[in-house]
Amino acid sequence: MAANLRQVAARAGVSVRTVSNVVSGFPLVAPATRERVQRVIDELQYKPNAAARHLRGGRSGLVALVLPEIASPYFGELAGHLADGAEAYTWTLLVQQTGGDATRERELLDGVRGQAVDGLIVSPWALSPAELTRRPDSAPLVLLGEQDADGLLDHVAIDNVAAAAAMTRHLITSGRTRIAAIGLQPHLANGTAARRAEGYRQALRAGGIAYGKELEVDVESLHRADGAAAMRRLLDAGTEVDAVFCFSDQLALGAMHVALERGLSVPGDLAVAGFDDIEDGRYANPALTTVSPDKAALAEAALACLASHSREPRPGRRIVVPHHLEIRRSA
């Protein structure tokens, strides 16, 4: 049975209000009183009741992270940064998985929990920007990833077009001429893959390199298995390729696995590049060349956005965090 303010107050011979003042560090408390109350607090191991504080103050101290799946390394690493960073704001991170399902995404955006949370950090998958903005005014929300919702919602992301173009240029510079892309998702409203594809095409065009539909491979989702399947399709189709640029590291690891299985040498016969710079890529064999977004900055910016947004309403912001190419062995 946890102690409450009343019990502490009774035992210390002061009013409930005074105990509350001590707990919350209100300055107008006599040192002697403060000390006496503090002693009772320690003695009874009093801990403020979060539910009551939440009800009274309207602040839950919770921030929801809404994403397709936490088991995905990229999201896991991001969640780690977010959970660490949240502490500075006295927030605790809550995980909500959508499984990439549109209905579930919609539900979570203003579900039961939506009301009990000080903010939402959302990595949308199936929902279009239009659907994202059309939501009742509840907790502040920040999107991870570039979205066409400028001025309406906050979003934090790297410049995907520039990043994809830079990696493609790297492949061209190192002598590759048949550069495939794995990871397009034409069926999704979520524009991340589209932006990466755009950067890829821009760079090919600028480099005077051939490109076309046969070099672009769609995927259902971004797991290693999808990358593996895509690579198999590409090789089975007999398309000539000397490089693949995958729009996620997981796709790249799956693709590389298949390439090696088929007896290709990486990077000899085939260069493989990824996107995300997940920890696995660093220790892959060969180590994976990748686009490295500054995940810590991404997390920090998202949290700062929420914090500033809950202080005062303002138009949506677009925050771009840095990225760099991490050139390793695979490309």
Place this chain on the structure above:
Amino acid sequence: MAANLRQVAARAGVSVRTVSNVVSGFPLVAPATRERVQRVIDELQYKPNAAARHLRGGRSGLVALVLPEIASPYFGELAGHLADGAEAYTWTLLVQQTGGDATRERELLDGVRGQAVDGLIVSPWALSPAELTRRPDSAPLVLLGEQDADGLLDHVAIDNVAAAAAMTRHLITSGRTRIAAIGLQPHLANGTAARRAEGYRQALRAGGIAYGKELEVDVESLHRADGAAAMRRLLDAGTEVDAVFCFSDQLALGAMHVALERGLSVPGDLAVAGFDDIEDGRYANPALTTVSPDKAALAEAALACLASHSREPRPGRRIVVPHHLEIRRSA
């Protein structure tokens, strides 16, 4: 501005209590009234206030997952299963990272959040079983991993001794005679590594294979970098080895990376085996042989434990979930 019961009641021309009855599905409400109230609820988009419910009912609908770091693939995958499974109990998962720090682990076990949570799922790192049991009676707690706290706390785990022995036997059976182990953590009270070491030694002894200190490599933590460093030490020491059994897949991936870098062939010159069956291992090159714990069962058992424990107090339980060897290419 979210609607509350009072506003719905006023608009529907009934009492607050009746609206509450409709919301909570209390049967004694006339169908006509129920429908009228429901219409207003939909109209005003009424959503029950979680804080008030929590305060009134003492249930927050939150379960905390306390672990060293969520970015670790094993924990990420486990968190995914837990978040999915929690839904069936109408729980939401909350992530608390300890960074393997004893002080922080202690804090979190009965911290501010500890009181606001319906249960704790804890993967201890630095804390000893004795310290874990010595805590004020707050929310129910279940430990992940085997701990010497039988009868006092619930814990859910695979049989680490048996699993490690089985993998070691597999290495022996496939002809290896100089089998090293990477991943001992003599400085930690947490007994998982110790149990795996025990299984390893048992199997070596039973197989009549040499073992000794020079074959057992300690690590600080379980990251790929630790595995890589351990492998380097092992090779630099000139110890003759034809297999390494790593006590986590991350260690194994780091170790394998170094082995390949040094020009060894895997599994030709060196067999590498891991523990955890994380997704990366499946697509590693070569694919990683590993001990595969049933993570879904682990998650489900942990949640069931919490649920049953919050219904009625009872002595601590020890739940063993199945595991199997996942034999791939690396060993």
Place this chain on the structure above:
DNA sequence: CGTTCATATTGCAACGTGGCATGCCACGTT
């Protein structure tokens, strides 16, 4: 000695909900 002021402490109310007990009404029974 009375007034003023700063400091220290307090009581009241309200946040939104659900348990409890009770009130009300219509209908059927004696």
Place this chain on the structure above:
DNA sequence: AACGTGGCATGCCACGTTGCAATATGAACG
């Protein structure tokens, strides 16, 4: 006609906290 029964609906209260406004205390000053 009086009474009992059961279906519905309601009012009151408490959960633990904090904002607000008011009050008590003591010191300083005219």
